[in-house]
Amino acid sequence: MTINSTIPTQVLADLRDIVGNARVMTDPPQLAYYATDISGEADTRPGVIVKPESVDNLARTVALLTRADIAVIARGAGFSYTSGYLATQSPSAIIDTTDLNRIVEINETDRYVTVESGCTWATLYDALKAKGLRTPYFGPLSGLHSTVGGAASNNASFYGAGTYGAMADSVLGVDVVLADGSLVETGAACAEGRTPFFRYFGPDLTGVFLGDCGAFGIKAHVTLRLIPFPAAEDYLSFAFERFEDIAEAHVALARENIVAEQWGIDPQGNENLAARGFKFLEGLSFVREVAAVKNGMGQKMATIARTLIDGHRSVSRGGFALHLVVEGTSAKDVEMKIGQARRILVPLALKELPSTIPQITRAKPFRAIKSLLGHDGDNWLPVHGLFPYSRAAEIVAVTDEYFVRHRDLMKKHDIKVSYLTGAVGSAFLIEPMLFWKDRLNAFHLRHITDDQRRDFAASSPNPTAREAVTTLRRDLVLLWGTFGAAHFQVGKFYPYANSLSSASLAFVKNIKAALDPKNLMNPGALRLGLADKGPTKMKFTEFPQNLLDQP
Known part of the structure; x- marks a missing residue:
């Protein structure tokens, strides 16, 4: 890693005058932490971290830094896996916005x-x-x-x-x-x-x-x-035999616009969930939360506990599973939507499952994150694509085939893949998640649980497996690009600038130049200025556009 050029002493003094001494950080451990995200470690560390507590101080901080030709990168909680806030040039400053929280x-x-x-x-x-x-x-x-x-x-x-x-x-x-x-x-x-x-x-x-x-x-x-706030909600879970069936179910539900959330997980995901995040003893602590959502109407604690046990068994034994939440203006409204969802899912699914997972997910929507590592301490790194409904079944087949064709590489480095699927507005979402043994970086060590830190903090570096994961992610995104993928969280990973038409790219560059003429606001974000670095297009003749029609 390249340590960033020293921020001028006068700039540091001026920053402290604006936000206070405690809100300007230059100590090496902090700089090392802010140089990492879920995807890994940057080649360049920031030279200073600033935590403004008011919008006025944010504006004064940005003006001061850019006048000094220091790159400025905003960072929230930091749960990026696309190098979104990692510095690409020196000197750089990260502005931590978490104290602007009113x-x-x-x-x-x-x-x-x-x-x-x-x-x-x-x-x-x-x-x-x-x-x-x-x-x-x-x-x-x-x-x-x-x-x-x-x-x-x-x-x-x-x-x-x-x-x-x-x-x-x-x-x-x-x-x-x-x-x-x-x-x-x-x-x-x-x-x-x-x-x-x-x-x-x-x-x-x-x-x-x-x-x-x-x-x-x-x-x-x-x-x-x-x-x-919705007056009522209900939940469904179904098991499926094939990946393509889950894709068809997502699309059919999305077209009716009756589901608040829907997500699918594959057998590997079910195994991870059972081993890591959805254990019976942990689940018992959620019983009161589920009961609270139901407003105490008609379901005793023992019955909820029985549902929890059944849900755990279905997770442990299940194949592909789809979970969904329906909400509405009344219980009758929700009942109608649940009936409509069942009519869609029953012909496609193997069977209905206990709806414990979506119940628990909605009972307390925001919990401590435990999924930064696999259940046995593996590094975890996702990659996603958004596609038109019409390509959902095709893209799950292509994606699954992609990993099948790389199974020798994955076996050699003990890389596992699990899928998360869903529907977002007018798009089908697929998110393969890669797991492999590797050291933990500074971001992991700050955010994993105490038990995970005790058990896995000393994990050994595995650079060859890490490079294989990097290649698998990059090439999959390029493959998806031939099928018309879009992406959230572009950061500095997904090929946004690389994918634009010449006219559109010129338009975006003109906006950037007008708003940020010195290119100091998160340089490299959206891959602006990085479009000529690394592969941008590859031919995948082994993945024809009509793969599903192949014998």
């Missing part, structure tokens, strides 16, 4: 909420639920730590995404600090005297900054729509 306004009348970018999804959910409200999309699984601003910068999926789409679809406006320290408002609030009640007032300036990975500026505030 809920600025909950406007119950006009149905919007404005938060600072470092507010966590769990904090927002709890505050809104107390008022009988919710955002349509309401967070990723990592929402106990993950921030609203991070999701706005990367886009995100999970809670509410089946009905309401990705995170960006719930955003009304953002306030963004640009490279010169100025603060730009979008949506209706961009005009004098307006509030952020509506997204579209002239051109959709909000959309420019959503999914930009901080390349165009740093989010200071995010405003989201509000809806009434």
Whole structure:
């Protein structure tokens, strides 16, 4: 790793004058931690970490750093697996936004909420639920730590995404600090005297900054729509024999727009879940949470415990499994949707399973993250693609075949793969997750559980397996590109800039140049400036577009 060039002494002194001494960090252990994410370690460390506690100080910090020609990278909770906030040039500064965590306004009348970018999804959910409200999309699984601003910068999926789409679809406006320290408002609030009640007032300036990975500026505030908190919800789980059947089920459910969340896991995922995250004794601690969701109506504690036991057995023995949550304005509304979902799933599935997993998932949406490692301490690294519904069955076949054809490489390095699938608005989602034995980096060591740290902190480096995983991920993304993939969390990994038409790429570069003329806002994000580094296109003649029709 290259240690970043020293930040000038006067710049450090000026930063401390702005935010205070304790909010400017230059000690090597901190710099090492901020130079890692789930995907690994950067080649270059930042020279300083700054934690502003107000939007005004955020703006002053950005202006100071860019005047000194220091690259500026925003970071929320840090749960990136695409090198999104890892430095690519020196000197660089990381701005940790997690102390910008206030809920600025909950406007119950006009149905919007404005938060600072470092507010966590769990904090927002709890505050809104107390008022009988919710955002349509309401967070990723990592929402106990993950921030609203991070999701706005990367886009995100999970809670509410089946009905309401990705995170960006719930955003009304953002306030963004640009490279010169100025603060730009979008949506209706961009005009004098307006509030952020509506997204579209002239051109959709909000959309420019959503999914930009901080390349165009740093989010200071995010405003989201509000809806009434659902009056009722219910759950279903089904077992499937084939991967393609799960894909067909996802698409059929999504087209009816009746499911708040739906996710599928494969046999390896079921095995991991049973071994790591869904153990009976741990599950018993969730019984009261499940009972609370049911409002104590008609299900005694013993009955819930029996459901938990049955659910654990289905996880231990299951093949492909699909889990879903349905919500509605009344119990009758939910009952109708559950009936519709069953009519879709029964002809495709092997059998219905106890719905314990989606019940527990919704009973307490945001929990401590335990999935940064496999159940036996393996490193975990996902890669995902978004595809049109019409290509869902085809893409699961292509993806599965890709790993079959690399089974010798995977066996040699003891690399395992597990699949997560889902539907997000108008897209089918597939996310292979790779597991292998390797050392833990600074990000792992800070965020894994105490038990995991005790058992696996001394894991040995395995660079050859790590390189094999890197190649598998990269080439799979390039293969998916031939089938029209899109991606969340582009970061510095997914080939966004590489994939654009010449006219579109020129347009994006012009936006970047206008907002950030010195290219100091997260250089390399969206792969802008990195498009000529590494392979961008490969031919995959062994994966014809009509693979499913092959004998």
